Structures are given as C-alpha cells and as structure tokens.
Amino acid sequence: MTRALILLIGLPIALVRVGWPLPQPVPLSQGQLVELFQMPMTGTRLLKLAACVGWVIWLILLYAAAVEIGGRLSNTRLPRLQLPAPLQLAAAGLVGATALPAAAVASPGHQSVAVATATPNVSTTPPVKIVKGRADQTVTFVVRGQRYHAIVRKRDTLSKIAKLWLGDANRWPEICALNRHRHFERVGGTLRDCDLIYPGWDLRLPHDAVAPPGARMAGASTTRPSPPAVVPAPITPAQPSPASSTPPTNTHEQADQTGVTLPDGSWIPWALAASLTAAAAMIWLQRRRRYVPGDPVDDDLPQPIRQIRRQVLSLPRVEEPAEDAHAPGAAPIEVAPRASGTGLVGEGAYAAARAAIVAALASDAATNAQHRSEVLIDGATHSLLFEGEDANAQLPQLRVVENTEQALTAMETELLRRSRLLDEQSAGIADVPQEKASGTAVVTALLLVMQAxxxxxxxxxxxxASLGVELNVSTLLVGEWVHGTTLHIGVDGHVTDGAAGMDPARPDRLAVMSLDAAVAAMVALREAQTGESPSPTPGHPRSQTPRIHHSSTTVHEPSIAKAQLRMLGAVEIPDASRPVRAKALELAVLLACHPDGLSTRDIGEHLEPDARLSQSDQRVHTNASNLRLALARPGFDGxxxxxxxxxxxRLNPATVDVDLWKFYELVSAAKRSDGEARVALLREAVDLSHGPLAGDHAYDWIMPHRESARRSLIDVHVMLAELLLTADPDGASDVLTDSIAIDPYNEELYRRAMRARHGLGDADGVRQLLRALQANLRDLDAEPTPETQALVAQLLQDRKR
Structure with missing residues (x-):
C-alpha cells in the first residue's frame, strides 16, 4: 500500500520539482516537431523526457484508481484500461488502502478480505464484492465434484464464503487460487479479478469444504417449500440416514453429476459406468450367439451391473464434468501414470484398487480387443483385494503371478519388450498398431498392482514405475509409498489428504468398488469379452426369468368388448379411446410381461426408480388411470x-388381447398337437411377430423379457423347419433363413441353415451363410467357432464328392 501511495502522491510532487517538462513554446506545427527531434540529446532533455513519461504514468494510475473506487462503490463494472500488471496491482492496492472504508461501513457484518494478490493471513482489509447486479444471485459451488446452488448477495465477500464453507474466513485466498484464470464456457467469461464473480459461474472450493445449512445440492429435490432465507432449500443427502427427514427413494443406488453410488457404497464415475453399460449390451449379444434352441433361459445381468445400467439409461442428460481435466469430479477412471508410482492408504484403499483394476479391464471392453488394457498383479495382492472371489472373473488380460518378485520380473521383461517393439516400429521392422490420426505406434495400457x-x-x-511412464504403464501400490505419491482414500473415494485440493495434478475422488460390485463387474466383463457363460458363484444366486404363463385366477367378462395390445414389434393400443402417456404404455408392456400382476411398489421400482415413494405411488396410480381410459371400449368402464x-x-385376459400372450398360447397348443395342425399353429405364431418385444423402446427392465421372447420365436422357427425338412426342404431352408434375420449372431441357426442348403445341393448358399456369419460376428470382435468352420469344410467336401 505504501508504494501505491508514493506513486499517487509522491510522484507528482517529484515531477513538479523537475519543472515544466515540455519546451517553451509548445511545438505544435510539423516543422517545430521536426526541429525538436533534431536537437542534440542532453542530460536536461533526458530528464524532461522522463518527466513527461512520469506524468503519463501518473494520469493512468489515477484513472485506474478512480475506476476501482467507482466500481466498488456503485457496484458496477466501469471500463478499464489494459494496464501492465504492476500498475494494475498498484491501483487495486491503493483502492484497498484508501477508498473503501466507506464501503465497509455501508455493509456492516461482512468479514473484510484483501484482493487476490494479498497474503492469506490478511483479514483487516475492507470487503470485496463478488456478485455483479442489484438483486441476489445464484452461484454454484463445486465441492469434490458435487455442485451446490446458493444465493449470494451483491455485497457478500470471499471471506464470508470461506467462513461459511470452510469455517475460516482467512482461507479465502484458497478459493481465489482454485478459480483464478478459469474460463466458464457455459455462460462465458474468465475469472481474472477475484473481486468480481458473475452469476452462472461455478466456483471450486477446497475438498474439505462442507455445505452450509441451506445450500441446495444440484439435481436434488427438496422436501418442503423453500424458506425465505438466503438459500432456497436444505441439502438432500446422497444417502439418507435413518434419522434423516428426507424420504428415501425407491432404489438405493444414487446418481450425482459425476458418477453413480451403489447401495453397498461403491462409487464409480460416469465414464466407467458407461463402459460397464456397454459391456452389459455385449453380454446379451454374446448370449444370443451361443444360444441353442431349446436351452434354458439365461439369467439376467448381475445386480450391480443392472443398477449401474439403470442409472446410465435413466439419466441421459447428466451434466458434464467441469471444463478442464483438473476440475473436481473429473478424476480419471483409473490412476494416471506417475513418475514414481502411486500408493493408496486409508479406509477406501482396497476399494479404490479394485475399481482401478476394473476400470483398466473395462477399457475398450466391448470391442477392439487389440487395444484392451492389461493388468499385472501378484497373487498375495489379488487375494487381499478379492478374497478368493475370482473363480469366474479371470479375464484374458488379467495376469496373476505368484509373488512380488515375479511381478517385478514380469514388469521388467514387459518394459524391455515394449521398448524394443517401439524401436523396431520406428525403424519399420515391427507391425505395431497405430493411431489413425498421428500414425504413431500404440502399446496397450498396462496397470501393475502390488502391495508397497x-x-x-x-x-x-x-x-x-519411472520407466513405465513413457511406455503406457501405471504402477499402483496398496499401502504407504515412500518413494512416490501416496493418496489417502476415504471410504467414499474422496482423497482426504489435506493438500489434494490445492494440487491440480491430484484427483479429488477415485472410483471405489466393494468386493461384490468388483467381482460382478469382472464376471460381466469376462462374459462380454469371451462369450463364455459364467457359472454360479457361491453366495451369489442367479435370478431366472420365467417364461410367460397365465394365472389360474382369471376374471371372466364374456360380454365386454375386448381391447388390443400389440408389443411383438412396435408397442400400440389400436383404436385407443384417448392418447396414451409414454409411462402408461410402458405400464401396459410391464403388466403384459407379468400376467400375474404387480404391486404398486413393484411397478414403481420398474417405472419410477428415481422418484420418492410417495411420488412413485402417485405416478403409478395416474398412469394406471390413463391406461384404463385408453383401453376402455365405448360404453364400458376401464x-x-x-x-x-x-x-x-393386472391386465384382464378376458378383456385385453395381448399378442405376446397369444403367441405363447399358440406355442403351447402346437406342442400338444402333431401333423398339419402343429404346422398351422406354428405358422400362426410366426406371423404374430413383427419385430423385437417392445420394438425399439429402451426400457431398463425389458432385456430379459425381450431375449426370452426372441428365443421362443427362434424355437418356433426351428420346430417348424424340422417339421418341413422332409416334405418341403425349400420351405425349411426359408424358415431357417428367416430365423437368422431374427438373430444374426446365433451360430446354431447358421449351422442348421447350412445343413438345409447342403441338402438342396446349394454349395454357394453355404459359403454365403459363412460370409454373413463372419461379417456379423465382427460386431462382437469374434470369429466363427471351430465347430462351425469344421462343418463348412465337411459340407463343401461332401459336395465335391
């Protein structure tokens, strides 16, 4: 401040003592100016020239100070000159020293703060406004990736925010440091002066910040009307405790704007959740590929995978993470490579290590096997993390060695191999996968996991660890790592090390997975990548999806006109009495898949998984009412x-005709018949289908029922083809070709169709079927099984004879 006063007061005094700096008379014409510049440069002239520059600097400084004072007193942003940093800081410091005591008096009760360039322990300077505008404005605060909305008044200060959120007003410079020079893409603007912050910006707070009473979590619903206080609503905790007054939701899994929290406390970011959801889709394709007509129905997905998939599908417009890679909540789904490795300690260390392994294995899990990440782990660490629950979770890219010595030996061998491979590629010797854009060689990511x-x-x-950084290798150590970085992980994944929030290279939160969630994820990844059916794991029972059957208790309404529900293909209610809500139509499909009916609560679990119980029940009743009105025929009550x-x-089978129900009734009747009657019933069942169950609707609960219906339809085609094979071989071949259109990934259908083509003497047809199978299996990153290839070779060889 003293220097600023010297510049503003002492500088003009010194310049006055120099005297009038310009020549007498003042040169105005062009000739006088030319003559002035041609005069010899003397010491007196240099002093006069310096005085002219000094007066210009003083005028600029005076203007800058006036802008600072006027802007802060009038709460407006006046036009500023783009000054050099020393002059701008001097002007700001001068304002803090001289001009704002009146502002401090005008806003009593506000903790005073210094500008962002002051030292952290200064707490006696006047307050600095942070919100532009006259009315109270909403500002978003980001704590460990979670966003909170709060009302900030126009004369609030950074020190007041530090007091409310951090418990210490003197910690305001930490907030300034975390946000300075950030650009806010959503609403525009860059934070250059920590004394002016605009509505719509999201301010990062240190990781140990605690939301004060009244801060509203973004995306959370409130339980009562907004009170007339500073902020509109109380916080809704992510997982309500038994003592909480917040009603629980239907499901225990929770989603925030950075990831998914499962009932067992596991938390994974959206990137990993999306990878596991993609793996879930691949599982169904793999099951379709290996299905043999007549086999039992496969199980549903593991429960943790269903919960993750539900969140990904039900929240398609989740807010993106913050603007840059170091933003809170934008932590990588796996531990980034560090020059000396990363150690994990704390209550969440094991869970974070498990999640890092799953994240590595899930990288490009669905496709692109050539680029899948690998994991190297020693047996003791593997047993420590997974407690032996790995019988069905071994993936090809997960390598378990006996001990630490073997792990390090394997790592050294791998580092040498990678180095040699890249050298050979640069010399044009080795064939190494390359990035399309740059043409540079690509080596798969490798994660080494071991105890410290x-x-x-x-x-x-x-x-x-040091050599691996350049070769796409990460080293993760469970325990204190004295030769590198050690992160203290909380049970929820937050990095609780006190310095983590100030170090942009450290994540604020890491994914954490419980033992059950990690094992389920690895079992799912294994099935998605290899296509092998997992066997039941002790303690993890499977849930079977039963075939559709009708309850023995049917309400007979013989005199009432019937309604129609079509769902083998597009979902529709022909001649609906009134427009049908989307959720009411989904309710109709759900009840058709459960002919015995469902309770209000069970329906809510399927249709309204994220609503509170009272809201869910009300919505179920509303949609049921809408469905009744749509199904009702003229003159009859819904x-x-x-x-x-x-x-x-329940849908009343006496008054509602459902094509799915009729399909199963025809199949059941066909199994009890024979001869032409059986063929006719099977043909009628085939004609009912116009596409997958529920068409292209992505209901998060539909897949087991859709696949069950698909397999039943395949069974019908195969039964019909077997009946026609002797009397009508051409018809049998056509039926099998139609079945391939229903499921182009099922190898058993191709083999049956190949035999039918062979029986017709159509060798080209056999080759065409093989080419079609190969093309479709590329979607699964797979090739026809040896059984299929041997069959093709045998059929073509028999044809040559």
Whole structure:
C-alpha cells in the first residue's frame, strides 16, 4: 500500500520539482516537431523526457484508481484500461488502502478480505464484492465434484464464503487460487479479478469444504417449500440416514453429476459406468450367439451391473464434468501414470484398487480387443483385494503371478519388450498398431498392482514405475509409498489428504468398488469379452426369468368388448379411446410381461426408480388411470380392462388381447398337437411377430423379457423347419433363413441353415451363410467357432464328392 501511495502522491510532487517538462513554446506545427527531434540529446532533455513519461504514468494510475473506487462503490463494472500488471496491482492496492472504508461501513457484518494478490493471513482489509447486479444471485459451488446452488448477495465477500464453507474466513485466498484464470464456457467469461464473480459461474472450493445449512445440492429435490432465507432449500443427502427427514427413494443406488453410488457404497464415475453399460449390451449379444434352441433361459445381468445400467439409461442428460481435466469430479477412471508410482492408504484403499483394476479391464471392453488394457498383479495382492472371489472373473488380460518378485520380473521383461517393439516400429521392422490420426505406434495400457514393497525391492519398483511412464504403464501400490505419491482414500473415494485440493495434478475422488460390485463387474466383463457363460458363484444366486404363463385366477367378462395390445414389434393400443402417456404404455408392456400382476411398489421400482415413494405411488396410480381410459371400449368402464385385486394391478385376459400372450398360447397348443395342425399353429405364431418385444423402446427392465421372447420365436422357427425338412426342404431352408434375420449372431441357426442348403445341393448358399456369419460376428470382435468352420469344410467336401 505504501508504494501505491508514493506513486499517487509522491510522484507528482517529484515531477513538479523537475519543472515544466515540455519546451517553451509548445511545438505544435510539423516543422517545430521536426526541429525538436533534431536537437542534440542532453542530460536536461533526458530528464524532461522522463518527466513527461512520469506524468503519463501518473494520469493512468489515477484513472485506474478512480475506476476501482467507482466500481466498488456503485457496484458496477466501469471500463478499464489494459494496464501492465504492476500498475494494475498498484491501483487495486491503493483502492484497498484508501477508498473503501466507506464501503465497509455501508455493509456492516461482512468479514473484510484483501484482493487476490494479498497474503492469506490478511483479514483487516475492507470487503470485496463478488456478485455483479442489484438483486441476489445464484452461484454454484463445486465441492469434490458435487455442485451446490446458493444465493449470494451483491455485497457478500470471499471471506464470508470461506467462513461459511470452510469455517475460516482467512482461507479465502484458497478459493481465489482454485478459480483464478478459469474460463466458464457455459455462460462465458474468465475469472481474472477475484473481486468480481458473475452469476452462472461455478466456483471450486477446497475438498474439505462442507455445505452450509441451506445450500441446495444440484439435481436434488427438496422436501418442503423453500424458506425465505438466503438459500432456497436444505441439502438432500446422497444417502439418507435413518434419522434423516428426507424420504428415501425407491432404489438405493444414487446418481450425482459425476458418477453413480451403489447401495453397498461403491462409487464409480460416469465414464466407467458407461463402459460397464456397454459391456452389459455385449453380454446379451454374446448370449444370443451361443444360444441353442431349446436351452434354458439365461439369467439376467448381475445386480450391480443392472443398477449401474439403470442409472446410465435413466439419466441421459447428466451434466458434464467441469471444463478442464483438473476440475473436481473429473478424476480419471483409473490412476494416471506417475513418475514414481502411486500408493493408496486409508479406509477406501482396497476399494479404490479394485475399481482401478476394473476400470483398466473395462477399457475398450466391448470391442477392439487389440487395444484392451492389461493388468499385472501378484497373487498375495489379488487375494487381499478379492478374497478368493475370482473363480469366474479371470479375464484374458488379467495376469496373476505368484509373488512380488515375479511381478517385478514380469514388469521388467514387459518394459524391455515394449521398448524394443517401439524401436523396431520406428525403424519399420515391427507391425505395431497405430493411431489413425498421428500414425504413431500404440502399446496397450498396462496397470501393475502390488502391495508397497519392502525396502529391498523399493528401488527396483521405483525404477519400473519411472520407466513405465513413457511406455503406457501405471504402477499402483496398496499401502504407504515412500518413494512416490501416496493418496489417502476415504471410504467414499474422496482423497482426504489435506493438500489434494490445492494440487491440480491430484484427483479429488477415485472410483471405489466393494468386493461384490468388483467381482460382478469382472464376471460381466469376462462374459462380454469371451462369450463364455459364467457359472454360479457361491453366495451369489442367479435370478431366472420365467417364461410367460397365465394365472389360474382369471376374471371372466364374456360380454365386454375386448381391447388390443400389440408389443411383438412396435408397442400400440389400436383404436385407443384417448392418447396414451409414454409411462402408461410402458405400464401396459410391464403388466403384459407379468400376467400375474404387480404391486404398486413393484411397478414403481420398474417405472419410477428415481422418484420418492410417495411420488412413485402417485405416478403409478395416474398412469394406471390413463391406461384404463385408453383401453376402455365405448360404453364400458376401464376398470374391466385394468383390474386391481389383492393390491396388484393386472391386465384382464378376458378383456385385453395381448399378442405376446397369444403367441405363447399358440406355442403351447402346437406342442400338444402333431401333423398339419402343429404346422398351422406354428405358422400362426410366426406371423404374430413383427419385430423385437417392445420394438425399439429402451426400457431398463425389458432385456430379459425381450431375449426370452426372441428365443421362443427362434424355437418356433426351428420346430417348424424340422417339421418341413422332409416334405418341403425349400420351405425349411426359408424358415431357417428367416430365423437368422431374427438373430444374426446365433451360430446354431447358421449351422442348421447350412445343413438345409447342403441338402438342396446349394454349395454357394453355404459359403454365403459363412460370409454373413463372419461379417456379423465382427460386431462382437469374434470369429466363427471351430465347430462351425469344421462343418463348412465337411459340407463343401461332401459336395465335391
């Protein structure tokens, strides 16, 4: 401040003592100016010239100070000159020293703060406004990736925010440092002066910040009307405790704007959740590929995968993470490579290590096997993390060695191999995958996981970690790592090390996965990548999806006109009495898949998984009412069509014709018949289908029912083809070709169709079927099985004879 006063007051005094700096008379004409510049440069002239420059600097400084004072007193942003940093800082410091005591008096009760360039322990300077505008404005605060909305008044200060959120007003410079020079793409603008912050910006706060009473979590619903306080609503906790007054939601999994929290406390970011959801889709394709007509129905997905998939599908417009890679909540889904490795300690260390392994294995899990990441882990660490629950979770790219010594030896061998491979590629010798854009060689990512080694192996481990950074290798150590970085992980994945929030290279939160969630994810990834059916794991029972059957208790309404529900293909209610809500139509499909009916709560679990119980029940009743009105025929009450008995909603089979139900009735009748009657019933069942169950609707609960219907339809085609094979071989071949259109990934259908073509003497047809199978299996990154290839060779060889 003293220097600023010297510049503003002392500078003009000194310049006055120099005297009038311009020549007498003042040169105005061109000739006088030319003559002036041609005069010899003397010491007196240099002093006069310096005085002219000094007066210009003083005028600029005076203007800058006036802008600072006027802007802060009038709460407006006046036009500013683009000054050099020393002059701008001097002007700001001068304002803090001289001009704002009146502002401090005008806003009593506000903790005073200094500008962003002051030292952290200064707490006696006047307040600095942070919100432009006259009315109160909403500002978003980001804590560990979670966003909170709060009302900030126009004369609030950074120190007041630090007091409310951090418990210490003197910590305001930390907030300034975390946000300075950030550009806010959503609303525009860059934070250059921490004394002016605009509505719509999201301010990062240190990781230990705690939301004050009244801060509203972004995306959370409130339980009561907004009070007339500073902020509109209380915080809704992510997982309500038994004592919380917040009603629980239907499901226990929770989603925030950075990831998904499962009932067991696991938390994974959206990137990993999306990878596991893609793996879930691949699982269904793999199951379709290996299905043999007549086999039992496969199980549904593991429960943790269903919960993750539900969140990804139900929240398609989740807010993106913050603007840059170091933003809170934008932590990578796996631990980034560090020059000396990363150690994990704390309550969440094991869970974070498990999640890092899953994240590495899930990289490009669905396709692109050539670029899948690999994991190297020693047996002791594997047992420590997974407790032996790995019988069905071994993936091709997961390598478990016996001990730490073997792990380091394997790592050193791998580092040498990678180095040699890249050298050969640069010399044009080796065929290494390349990035299309740059043409540079690509080596798959490798994650080494082990316990923090003893002193004897520490330097060797550090050397491997250091060399691996340039070769796409990460080293993760469970335990304190004295030769590198150690992160203290909380049970929810937050990095609780006090310095983590100030170090942009450290993540604020890492994914954490419980034992059950990690094992389920690895089992799912294995099935998605290899196509092998997992066997039941002790303690993890499977849930079977039963075939559709009708309840023995049917409400007979013989005199009532029937309604139609079509769902083998596009979902529709022909001649609906009134427009049908989307959720009401989904309710119709759900009840058709459960002919015995469902309770209000069960329906809510399927249709309204994220609503509170009271809201869910009300929405179910509303949609049921809409469905009744749509199904009702003229002159009849809708309660005859959608009935509720024993607390369960059901579609009345006496008044509602559902094509899915009719399909299963025809199949059941065909199995009890023979001869032409059986063929006719099977043909009628085939004609009912016009596409997958529920068409292209992506209901998060539909897949087991859709696949069950698909397999039943395949069974019908195969039964019909077997009946026609002797009397009508051409017809049998056509039926099998139609079945391939229903499921182009099922190898058994291709083999049956190949035999039918061979029986017709159509060798080209056999080759065409093989080419079609190969093309379709590329979607699964797979090739026809040896069984299929051997069959093709045999059929073509028989034809040559």
């Amino acid at each position: 080694p003893s002193e004897g192996a520490a330097l060797r481990t550090r050397a491997c 309660k005859h069509y959608l009935i509720k008995t024993g607390g369960r909603y």
